[in-house]
Amino acid sequence: MTRLSVPAFAARPVLAVAVVFGAVLTALSGRYGYHRDELYFLVAAHHLGWGYIDQPPLTPLIARVSTTLFGDTVMGLRVLSTLSAVVTVIVVALIAREFGSHRRGQVLAAVCAAVSGYVLGVGHMVSTSTYDLLAWMLIGLFAVKLLRTGDGRWWLALGATVGIALENKYLVVLPVGALLIALLVVGPRGVLRSWWLLAGVALAGLIALPNGLWQFQHDWPQLKVAGGISEDDGTENRIMFIPLQILQLSPFLVPIWIAGFLRIWRHLPWARSIALAYPVLCIAVLATGGKSYYALPLLLVLVAAGCEPLIGWGDRHRVRAVVGLVLTALTSALFTLPLLPASAADLVIPVNKEQGEQIGWPAFVSTVAAAWAKVPPSERSTATLFAGNYGEAGAVVRYGASYGLPQVYSPHMSFADWARPPDSNTGPVLLIELDRTPRFETYFRNCTQVGKIDSIVSNDEDGTALVLCDGPTEPWSTLWPKVRQFY
Structure with a gap:
């Protein structure tokens, strides 16, 4: 040839x-x-x-x-x-x-x-x-x-x-x-x-x-x-x-x-x-x-x-x-x-963590809904659901309506551009945080953990904290650039 x-x-x-x-x-x-x-x-x-x-x-x-x-x-x-x-x-x-x-x-x-x-x-x-x-x-x-x-x-x-x-x-x-x-x-x-x-x-x-x-x-x-x-x-x-x-x-x-x-x-x-x-x-x-x-x-x-x-x-x-x-x-x-039962995915997650990131999102949103239910009904019209990253926010967008959840906001990646909480949202804020850190909670008043994600596998969402705060420390229009995340 x-x-x-x-x-x-x-x-x-x-x-x-x-x-x-x-x-x-x-x-x-x-x-x-x-x-x-x-x-x-x-x-x-x-x-x-x-x-x-x-x-x-x-x-x-x-x-x-x-x-x-x-x-x-x-x-x-x-x-x-x-x-x-x-x-x-x-x-x-x-x-x-x-x-x-x-x-x-x-x-x-x-x-x-x-x-x-x-x-x-x-x-x-x-x-x-x-x-x-x-x-x-x-x-x-x-x-x-x-x-x-x-x-x-x-x-x-x-x-x-x-x-x-x-x-x-x-x-x-x-x-x-x-x-x-x-x-x-x-x-x-x-x-x-x-x-x-x-x-x-x-x-x-x-x-x-x-x-x-x-x-x-x-x-x-x-x-x-x-x-x-x-x-x-x-x-x-x-x-x-x-x-x-x-x-x-x-x-x-x-x-x-x-x-x-x-x-x-x-x-x-x-x-x-x-x-x-x-x-x-x-x-x-x-x-x-x-x-x-x-x-x-x-x-x-x-x-x-x-x-x-x-x-x-x-x-x-x-x-x-x-x-x-x-x-x-x-x-x-x-x-x-996804050959193994979802409950057995921990056997392969140490080698390929992406397996775990496909498991448990409906249950994740169900737990978020239970935490949201702790917001007093009279304050929900001015309350905000805040997700720390795009995966959490995307899950709420996908499954949240079934649980009566409101619009979710996230400062992560392009979610930050698609929607920002209005300044009229001066009421409680439910934070979805992978880990409790001052990165977010610094900007809110009187934060208390009211729930936790218990995943059936060891994925990134397992242990995610659901934190309820009294409200933002400043208007959302001022706060939003400060909490924005590019990675």
């Missing part, structure tokens, strides 16, 4: 893998319940705009489309997320094909993607990472095509994908930046000397412009959010970076992505920048204190490259290969999908 040719696409078996993968996600999509982020997206979907404090507009828009087309339920919300993950599996197989993998190598690449913990996890829920992963895989596919063929027109496909990805999550600048650095270091630098590159950059900028203007008009709030994440979690993120790179994709896939890196470096010199981009990206994430999953998508590109050379090993050690893939599928599914 020459560099300009690729094997035929193994469409039927790859699509079969993708269909089975999608069927598993669909069958389990209604278990447990909404994730805290999904509750936020549902509210954001009814405040559509060109940007939000903590993210661009695409994921809330997709949530709105999915619930409109497929129903305002947990399963309805997740349909397009499932489809995105299905397409991701197919794209990984296409990347393997670009690296010269034949039928079995492409199928193995699809299987590896389908059984990896990260793809299963982000495919199960709606998150910015769900659609970000698909964008990264498409960028990887188009980048490999660009390097394999030397055809500068692939810069247009890259530019369009990057532009759309920037309307979903800004992290896409990381792999693109890592790839450009790697191209400068190991080449082929010729692809950089092209007007098509400038056209691709212009196209990306044009597509991303609306959200860029929104960020500019709102004083770049995303920088405040990113700074808060790095300040709060940076040290822990750096310590856990390598272990989580292994665990979140799957320990069983480590030999495959190592084989992929070595194969590219030794035998595919035209693609060395793809291999080098991964360690460059890791250095950037470590330097900024970012989360480990920021670099995971590029590992899938290396997995795609590593499948073909392992076919021969698999033929010689068929039992080991099958057992390894089965164990990968079982462990990944156990830790990322």
Whole structure:
């Protein structure tokens, strides 16, 4: 096979893998319940705009489309997320094909993607990472095509994908930046000397412009959010970076992505920048204190490259290969999908806390309603329900009407912009606080805890304090900027 040719696409078996993968996600999509982020997206979907404090507009828009087309339920919300993950599996197989993998190598690449913990996890829920992963895989596919063929027109496909990805999550600048650095270091630098590159950059900028203007008009709030994440979690993120790179994709896939890196470096010199981009990206994430999953998508590109050379090993050690893939599928599914009864989720939450964030929200709101009932009826017209973060606020928006709860207010992320308590709300304030801290209670009079969330699992909401205060110490219009939270 020459560099300009690729094997035929193994469409039927790859699509079969993708269909089975999608069927598993669909069958389990209604278990447990909404994730805290999904509750936020549902509210954001009814405040559509060109940007939000903590993210661009695409994921809330997709949530709105999915619930409109497929129903305002947990399963309805997740349909397009499932489809995105299905397409991701197919794209990984296409990347393997670009690296010269034949039928079995492409199928193995699809299987590896389908059984990896990260793809299963982000495919199960709606998150910015769900659609970000698909964008990264498409960028990887188009980048490999660009390097394999030397055809500068692939810069247009890259530019369009990057532009759309920037309307979903800004992290896409990381792999693109890592790839450009790697191209400068190991080449082929010729692809950089092209007007098509400038056209691709212009196209990306044009597509991303609306959200860029929104960020500019709102004083770049995303920088405040990113700074808060790095300040709060940076040290822990750096310590856990390598272990989580292994665990979140799957320990069983480590030999495959190592084989992929070595194969590219030794035998595919035209693609060395793809291999080098991964360690460059890791250095950037470590330097900024970012989360480990920021670099995971590029590992899938290396997995795609590593499948073909392992076919021969698999033929010689068929039992080991099958057992390894089965164990990968079982462990990944156990830790990322709602397979266990909700009451038993504590067994996997230490490894994947997102499991716990899908459990207990109706009960959470029921407990809030019981605390709200302690507000004297004569004072409820001027009372305020105050949630400390967007997950709590989103849960009350979703389930509060069933319990007769009033509108909830939160100073967290874009909730702070969507609604502020009127100054006429001078009466009692029920605070929903993960932990009792002066951060909020300083601004209210005579605060007393009147309830506590007792979750059936050890999630972030377990132990949340419900604190009833006599009222705000100053008008809400003055107080609101002081309690606002960007992370």
